[in-house]
Amino acid sequence: MKPILVMALAEVQEGIRNRWVIASILLLLVLSTSLTLLGSTPVGVIKASQLSVTMVSLTSLSIYLIPLIALMLAFDSIVGESERGTLLLLLTYPIRRWQIILGKFLGHLSILAIAILLGYGVVALYFAIEGVGTIQEWLGYLSMMGSSLLLGAVFIALGYLVSVIVQQRATATGISLALWLFIVVFYDLILLGMLLADKNHIIQSKLLAVLILFNPADVYRLFNLTGSDVATLASGMSGVTQSDVLAPLTLIVTLILWLIIPLMLSITIFQKREV
Amino acid sequence: MDVAEHSKEPMITLQNVSKQYRQHYAVDSLNLSVNKGESLALIGHNGAGKTTLLKLILGLTRPNAGSIKVNGQVPSQTSDRESIAFLPEIVAFPQSMTGMELIRFYARLKNRPESECYKLLELVGLTDAASQKVETYSKGMRQRLGLAQALLGEPELILLDEPTSGLDPSLRKKFYNIIEDCKSNGATILISSHALSEIETRIDRIAILKRGRLVIHGTLDELRTVADLPVQIRVSTLPGQTPIVSDLLKPETPWRKFNDHCIEFDCHQDDKLRVIKNLSQIPSGLVDIEVLPPRLDDLYIHFAGEENEL
Secondary structure (H helix, E strand, O other), rough: HHHHHHHHHHHHHHHHOHHHHHHHHHHHHHHHHHHHHHOOOOOOOOOOHHHHHHHHHHHHHHHHHHHHHHHHOOHHHHHHHHHHHHHHHHHOOOOHHHHHHHHHHEEEHHHHHHHHHHHHHHHHHHHHHHHHHHHHHHHHHHHHHHHHHHHHHHHHHHHHHHHOOOHHHHHHHHHHHHHHHHHHHHHHOOOOOOOOHOOOOOOOOOHHHHHOOOOHHHHHHHHHHOHHHHHHHHHOOOOHHHHHHHHHHHHHHHHHHHHHHHHHHHHHHHHOOOO | OOHHHHHOOEEEEEEEEEEEEEEEEEEEEEEEEEEOOOOOEEEEOOOHHHHHHHHHHHHOOOEEEEEEOOOEEOOOOOOOOOEEEEEEEOOOOOOOOOOHHHHHHHHHHHOOHHHHHHHHHOOOOOOOOOEHHHHHOOOHHHHHHHHHHOOOOOEEEEEEOOOOOOHHHHHHHHHHHHHHHHHHHHOOEEEEEEOOOOOOOOOEEEEEOOOOEEEEEHHHHHHHHHHHEEEEEEEEEEOOOOOHHOOOOOOOOOOOEEEEEEEEEEEHHHHHHHHHHHOOOOOOOEEEEEEEEEOOOHHHHHHHHOHHOO
């Protein structure tokens, strides 16, 4: 356990030093506060409070930003150290390769947790002082924060996977960016295109649900936007929740699988990597 | 230190070890053993397999054939590394960390107390720079930080890859003193180097590699005997009097005249005493006689050939 913690601590220290931590906090903070200010304009006839509205808007933006931050934290981890030459020395120390990956993971996850906690927590604090929101809405907001961290964890793991496979840092940058674009932008477009083209309704709602599970960003979106009645109302997502394939528990389990599988794969590939 | 003083227990044993990268053999059927407390120099051209050999010993890469034992264990990712130290050829550290933070990080991984970090930074002369970021370090300072991390925890086996490149002469001297201290504490040292004149007096044995194969290994004297290279005799005379020496030589002996008072010629080891005796009988005009045994550089070129042969 100790080597993992030593590794994690070093990652956090480095994250603070090269200003990743502060940059991520500021980014999320600016995002959440500006959305809160925008969200305070009248919300019409929808029976939802400011807290839910902010939560829904934050979810929509987190889908883009959290994966991006996570990938940028992670893509460099192995290939970067290998290219700079720091990995060679590290591997001669009494730390196993899986401990290096898990240590880095713990460190990067902590950085992301701090960023989310501060970035989204300040807004939560403001609402708490204002006394806005029901208990259910608060649970929704908190589970949005938690699932954002989980989404980040998924993309950190995906970043490692890229990092252990490729031989050059530049390749890792390219692939990570492509991965991000595909998962958070193109996947939904392709899905939408398929549905539009599908005049004979070959794609059943079950199949659509499964296709959604194949994209961690979509899973995150659904989890937050359909998690409670209020959120469903605020987000206008009531149509999608019919399928029991997409129950909240299924969604969370799927996200956890999206985390564990790439992480395990990264460790396995890293074990075999020549240095 | 005399070889006989060492315990004969081997620290490193390589049997028929081969490592292949695609079609190319980086290490080819290599047999070599290093006893505990012994120091061995690995020399060879760039690409002769020195670094690959070090990686194999460290367990960073696995051989395609043969067996390696380090301290009785097969080196692998999971072996106990607390007592093995490595100084890579290019020492790289995370740039945004300070020297102290880095050495502390490595000490924690090796389960060493923080007090040792201060001691080691002091030893390599980095105390003043300890709180500076590594990106501001010169190459020599990075090398010294590299040495400091390698000395953590009084390692039993120290592997050094081109350790003195980038160090100035006084630091080199200090570096070798530190290594000698480790050795007298019983550490086994493996050093890969191109700085042949530096290491020849500082190591017990030498292994010359060429294209992944071990050409020869032994003590400097053993290498000299096998190579049977001539010694060089350099004679200084009074100005203009070099003919008193050249006239004395057998006609087939080639000689080189540096200037009007210095002449040099090769001489077979067995013939050396006779030649010196003859020289000493020259009645007047001689200033000095120097006998230069073949140096490691000469032996290296003899055994490994010229670089362009690769």
